[in-house]
Amino acid sequence: MAQSGRVVVVTGGGTGIGAAIARRYADEGAHVVVVGRRPEPLARVQQSAGAHPIVADAADGAAAAAVVAEVLARFGRIDVLVANAGGHGFAPVGETDDAAWEAALRANLTTAFVMAREALAALTEAKGQIVVVSSLAGLFAGPSVAGYTVGKHALIGLTRSLARDYGRAGVRVNAVCPGWVQTPMADEEMDEFAAHAGLASRDAAYAAVTADVPLRRPAQPAEIAAVVRFLGSSESSYITGAVIVADGGSHIVDVPTIAFDRAGM
CATH class of the missing domain: 1.10.1220 (Arc Repressor Mutant)
Known part of the structure; x- marks a missing residue:
């Protein structure tokens, strides 16, 4: 199978897009590790996809280091890191207190930063890939989602910084921006x-x-998983630092012309 023997770590792997990514890689023969803070969703992915679950907070440096150590002890390598964990930040700036702001950035940005940092040595050895799951909110601003929007925008900067600094070591880093899934x-x-x-x-x-x-x-989660799988494989061997938008075409719509469309013009 196409991914046979490769080792893939998926943060936020218990539900939604993360679970679909885990299943896609597992279906192709990869050894998949799903990371998340809640054991029950991880257990369900373990049962349905055969993934190895690790309960951990990806934003915590010591916990992330322990995840990497466990994966290396069990499988000996890391070929792909999918930084998919996220959430929080669903309020406008004026209604976001310090604790909510910190929680939003921790969930949407710090998880990816910390896991990438801790996995870089193993990814460099494997000449592996990092796929960062951002959002259409990483390119545009929706209403009353300040923390989420800022965190998802920052993920694109993190993607480009990692790609710039570690491409010379053979590590490729790309981001996916889904729309509604x-x-x-x-x-x-x-x-x-x-x-x-x-x-x-x-x-x-x-x-x-x-x-x-x-x-x-x-989109269905499996459709986003297919994009992630492409970026986290040899089929995208000359793509790094890219931002792939998977939003059904939302980003190409010229908002001021929607009224013309609704008028049948």
């Missing part, structure tokens, strides 16, 4: 949006938020 976290947001907007269902909410997306639908 139908995950448990997004489902919760859709339920809240549906209730607020008076929509009949979660599906109606997804339809509303993707009405101006060229593909007119959210």
Whole structure:
């Protein structure tokens, strides 16, 4: 199989995009390690994909170092790090206190920084890849998501810095920016949006938020996993420092012209 014998570490690997990434690599024969703070979701991915779970906070330096040590002791190498952990930061600046700000940056940025730092020696030895999962919020600003937006923007800077400094050592680093993806976290947001907007269902909410997306639908986690797998493989051997947008075309839409489209012009 295409990824047979490779060792892949996925942070935030228990649910949503992270779990889909774990399954994609496992299906191709890789040894997959899923890292997260909650044991129950990791156990489910272990059962469904055969992944090795490690309960740890990826933003904690000692915990991240211990993750790397455990992976090396068990598998002997690290070929791919997928920095997927994230969350927090869903408020505007004026409603974000110091604790919430720190939590947002810790979840969305520090997790990737710390895990990359601790895994770099092993990745250099393997001439491996880092794939950073940012977001469309890493390129644009949505309403009332200041901490999340800043953290996801910063991930792109981290991607470019790592690619610039470690390309000479054979390590490639790229970022993926998904748009709406139908995950448990997004489902919760859709339920809240549906209730607020008076929509009949979660599906109606997804339809509303993707009405101006060229593909007119959210992504499935497996579709984002396919992009991550490409970047974390030899098939992307001359790509580094890139930001790959997987958003159904959202980023190409000229917002001021949406009114023309709705008017049938």
